[in-house]
Amino acid sequence: MNSMTGKEAGLVLCTECHSIHHYHPDIELQCTCCGAELHQRKPNSLNRTWALLITSMILFIPANVLTIMNVAYFGKDDPSTIIGGVILLIQLGSYSVAFVVFVASVIVPVFKMLGILMILLSLKFKINMSDRQRIKMFRFIEFIGRWSMLDIFVISILAALVNISGVAVITAGSAATAFGCVVVMTMLAASSFDTRLLWDTKPDIVKLPDDHLEPSLKKPVNDHL
Amino acid sequence: MIQNQVIAEGSKLECPRCGHVLYKQRQDTISKTLAYTITALIFFYPAVTESIMTLNMAGFLQQQSLIGGARVLLQEHYYLVAVLTFLSSMLVPLLRLILLFIVTFSLSVNYFHKNLLWFFRLYHHIEEWGMLDVYMLGIIVSVVKLLSMAEIEPGFGLWAYAGLLIASILATTSINPHEVWELLLKRKNQQERCS
Numbered sequence: 001m002n003s004m005t006g007k008e009a010g011l012v013l014c015t016e017c018h019s020i021h022h023y024h025p026d027i028e029l030q031c032t033c034c035g036a037e038l039h040q041r042k043p044n045s046l047n048r049t050w051a052l053l054i055t056s057m058i059l060f061i062p063a064n065v066l067t068i069m070n071v072a073y074f075g076k077d078d079p080s081t082i083i084g085g086v087i088l089l090i091q092l093g094s095y096s097v098a099f100v101v102f103v104a105s106v107i108v109p110v111f112k113m114l115g116i117l118m119i120l121l122s123l124k125f126k127i128n129m130s131d132r133q134r135i136k137m138f139r140f141i142e143f144i145g146r147w148s149m150l151d152i153f154v155i156s157i158l159a160a161l162v163n164i165s166g167v168a169v170i171t172a173g174s175a176a177t178a179f180g181c182v183v184v185m186t187m188l189a190a191s192s193f194d195t196r197l198l199w200d201t202k203p204d205i206v207k208l209p210d211d212h213l214e215p216s217l218k219k220p221v222n223d224h225l
Numbered sequence: 226m227i228q229n230q231v232i233a234e235g236s237k238l239e240c241p242r243c244g245h246v247l248y249k250q251r252q253d254t255i256s257k258t259l260a261y262t263i264t265a266l267i268f269f270y271p272a273v274t275e276s277i278m279t280l281n282m283a284g285f286l287q288q289q290s291l292i293g294g295a296r297v298l299l300q301e302h303y304y305l306v307a308v309l310t311f312l313s314s315m316l317v318p319l320l321r322l323i324l325l326f327i328v329t330f331s332l333s334v335n336y337f338h339k340n341l342l343w344f345f346r347l348y349h350h351i352e353e354w355g356m357l358d359v360y361m362l363g364i365i366v367s368v369v370k371l372l373s374m375a376e377i378e379p380g381f382g383l384w385a386y387a388g389l390l391i392a393s394i395l396a397t398t399s400i401n402p403h404e405v406w407e408l409l410l411k412r413k414n415q416q417e418r419c420s
Binding site: 016017019034036073088089092094097100101104131132135136139142145146147149150152153154155156157158159160161162163164167168171172176177180181184187191 | 278
């Protein structure tokens, strides 16, 4: 891509209201339209994303090893893991639902963590990948991320509804907490990543001389709101 | 970077760098959104407090509403699961509807307050944490899991929840954020000139 990015042109986009402003590195800018803080790139975006990603990867282990749900049917305990729940659904013959649960609670989190990892590694080691493919993958990751909450919701519905002592009691297991954390962490990781970092091939901020700025931007613009 | 362009009604503008849709023209977005938002808010109370389904297991009947379910989880000390469920299936969707209602209502009656800008920003910030649709799929999966051991009867809460889901999807898809920002900024500038 040989067109200019907004950063190279000394501009900054307000991520909240999508208005465009002139950028000056010495001034903390605030959007004159909606009042949001302006950053050419979110501060510490990569560090935050790495931290949240690693946290979610660690939590993914207990989420899959520990029991996520315990079904006590006429006094007989039957604890199951995430995969166990999917296998149970297959045994019940409801393949489509088994597939949906499998996708939401196994494929989506794994794909999401690997996808973010791949993007971060490609930025770290400056691997040449198609910008368009990377951003498409990231958008897809952002879009599907919330669907892995499915298993948490199923457990919370079942645990709340099936609570007839002596006959059938369903309780949530500790993996539910871990898995909930995984989902939250991956969502936070995706939202803390600044996609504009993907366009940066040159690391330095383009500095413009002062007279390039509009007069209103030479002083902090806080008094506009 | 591409320059701001005037485009014909009904057409859309795509970014040549990344293929993201930049702008799409639609009509009457504010009043449509307002109508859908009010519909969704009407559905909200029964959807949360009425029973979602009734379980008939060997003669034992049990029914549960959304809010009751969260309470049971709290009693069983699954705080994180309870809080997550409460936030993403009830509080965030309600908050988003209220914010959207305030913004679209103020715009349609020509009222402006600077907090509206903040409200609309918050509305976008919490977007992905509202998970009505995921919860609906969760209900369906739970029903399939339960069918093997009990009889299920849908309650009024389920229909209200479906209504809430449809109305809020319509509300969030009919709104055009660019247009709302443009209108809000126009009002803001008018107000500053007058005062």
